[in-house]
Amino acid sequence: MSNNDLQARITEAAKAASGRASVHRRHLHANPELSFEEHATQRYIAGQLDEMGIPYKEIAGTGLLAEIKGEQGAGPVVALRADIDALPITEANDVPYRSTNEGVMHACGHDVHTSSLLATAEILNKVRSFTPGTTRLLFQPGEEKLPGGATLMIRDGALKDPVPAAIFGQHVHPPLEAGKVGFRPGIYMASTDELFLTVRGRGGHGAMPHNAVDPVVITSYIITAIQQLISRNTDPTLPAVITFGRIASDGGATNVIPNSVSLEGTLRTLDEAWRKELHVRLNKLVTEMAASMGATAELTIAHGYPFLKNDEALTRKAFDDARRFLGEDRVVELPIRMTGEDFAFYTHHVPACFYRLGVGSPALGGERPVHTDTFDVDEACLETGSGLMAWLAVKALGA
Structure with a gap:
């Protein structure tokens, strides 16, 4: 035919x-x-x-x-x-x-x-x-x-x-x-990985932050630093995205510093080698930055689709x-x-x-x-x- x-x-x-x-x-x-x-x-x-x-x-x-x-x-x-x-x-x-x-x-x-x-x-x-x-x-x-x-x-x-x-x-x-x-x-x-990050500090009264380790402020620094992995460490010709779509504390109020903050996000890129490298750099960044401010951080990366x-x-x-x-x-x-x-x-x-x-x-x-x-x-x-x-x-x- x-x-x-x-x-x-x-x-x-x-x-x-x-x-x-x-x-x-x-x-x-x-x-x-x-x-x-x-x-x-x-x-x-x-x-x-x-x-x-x-x-x-x-x-x-x-x-x-x-x-x-x-x-x-x-x-x-x-x-x-x-x-x-x-x-x-x-x-x-x-x-x-x-x-x-x-x-x-x-x-x-x-x-x-x-x-x-x-x-x-x-x-x-x-x-x-x-x-x-x-x-x-x-x-x-x-x-x-x-x-x-x-x-x-x-x-x-x-x-x-x-x-x-x-x-x-x-x-x-x-x-x-x-x-x-x-x-x-x-x-x-793009590849798609899921990010689950918890930053643990020490809660306290909002009027006495010197007696606490504020995970909210520390988290804000970590988020900004993570974005710099894209803007300053990724080859500009290589598409890559890190986005946090959810952030929540374990409590807190207008005058209460919580003990911890949790974030959920996504990591996407078009290069498997850079994807693997980003996993290493993310873990190192969040751990060391939190430690430098008196807190701890735990990052779990759920490996998604290539x-x-x-x-x-x-x-x-x-x-x-x-x-x-x-x-x-x-x-x-x-x-x-x-x-x-x-x-x-x-x-x-x-x-x-x-x-x-x-x-x-x-x-x-x-x-x-x-x-x-x-x-x-x-x-x-x-x-x-x-x-x-x-x-x-x-x-x-x-x-």
């Missing part, structure tokens, strides 16, 4: 599957589950795979691995990944598919990723007689929570027997209109394949971003391409950012997302 004919079949199949994709998305959105608790979600996905006659197995606890074998002879394995977990956010949207699980919401678009991959499975199942090789579908739990479901999928063999020649993942992107997609070859997203690197050749080919499938005006190149994704783990094992799926629309009344209680999408994105992922898969398979 010619490329033009195969593209036409995939385009037609994506249109046919879009209605069911919307049904999937609304069901999943109304029934979100937190990381590593996706039991009903797993059953729903399994039921859809059963209906399509696609074999699968449970993996990583609440995940699934399914495979669609092409009928045009031997070929590589190409993996496609969708994350399935939701966030601890109470939804504010007044829509028919509003979350029925109070305090839990698909606020990062994983309902879109999952429903899109189910539609992609439907498309690939329809064209398998025209394609070689095997498409491996990874429905992954726990993207939003350390250690990241990707590590468990890899541990349980998602990238083995045989090793995939490529893996693709997509993520919703509200700044892009539905119908558009974006790519970034090379390093694309930086995400898109394979240059694979991603440039995917960029070109996407322009052919969607049209040049619907495919853009993206800037580097300091957010993180556990898809990054896959990118350090096999050639990978992680791209963005436009979901925005003026009809939504403005941008609906991810990780907010009003996040929502233009469901036209489902046809684009499923059709393009199917097309990228068959092109990577050599069809």
Whole structure:
């Protein structure tokens, strides 16, 4: 079959599957589950795979691995990944598919990723007689929570027997209109570590600070010094961020100096060597600075996701394949971003391409950012997302 004919079949199949994709998305959105608790979600996905006659197995606890074998002879394995977990956010949207699980919401678009991959499975199942090789579908739990479901999928063999020649993942992107997609070859997203710092002094009366060791003042110096690790110790050409988003004392009042102050933050960078060096420097800085002021400090660094690197050749080919499938005006190149994704783990094992799926629309009344209680999408994105992922898969398979 010619490329033009195969593209036409995939385009037609994506249109046919879009209605069911919307049904999937609304069901999943109304029934979100937190990381590593996706039991009903797993059953729903399994039921859809059963209906399509696609074999699968449970993996990583609440995940699934399914495979669609092409009928045009031997070929590589190409993996496609969708994350399935939701966030601890109470939804504010007044829509028919509003979350029925109070305090839990698909606020990062994983309902879109999952429903899109189910539609992609439907498309690939329809064209398998025209394609070689095997498409491996990874429905992954726990993207939003350390250690990241990707590590468990890899541990349980998602990238083995045989090793995939490529893996693709997509993520919703509200700044892009539905119908558009974006790519970034090379390093694309940051590593993500969590910082937990406690500074211990000696409490006392606010009017007699000389009798206390004030952890509030000491903490303020430490925060400023930590920021100088970025502004004065990091290569200016290397993106790096340290942000503290939470600070609290163990008591204190207008006239009470507390005994300790606790902070929580994040460390992000695009270089693994500098990431490792920052861990050492942070520990040394907080310990010695606190000691110099009569206090103690304890820093715990929870190692998160590595930086995400898109394979240059694979991603440039995917960029070109996407322009052919969607049209040049619907495919853009993206800037580097300091957010993180556990898809990054896959990118350090096999050639990978992680791209963005436009979901925005003026009809939504403005941008609906991810990780907010009003996040929502233009469901036209489902046809684009499923059709393009199917097309990228068959092109990577050599069809």
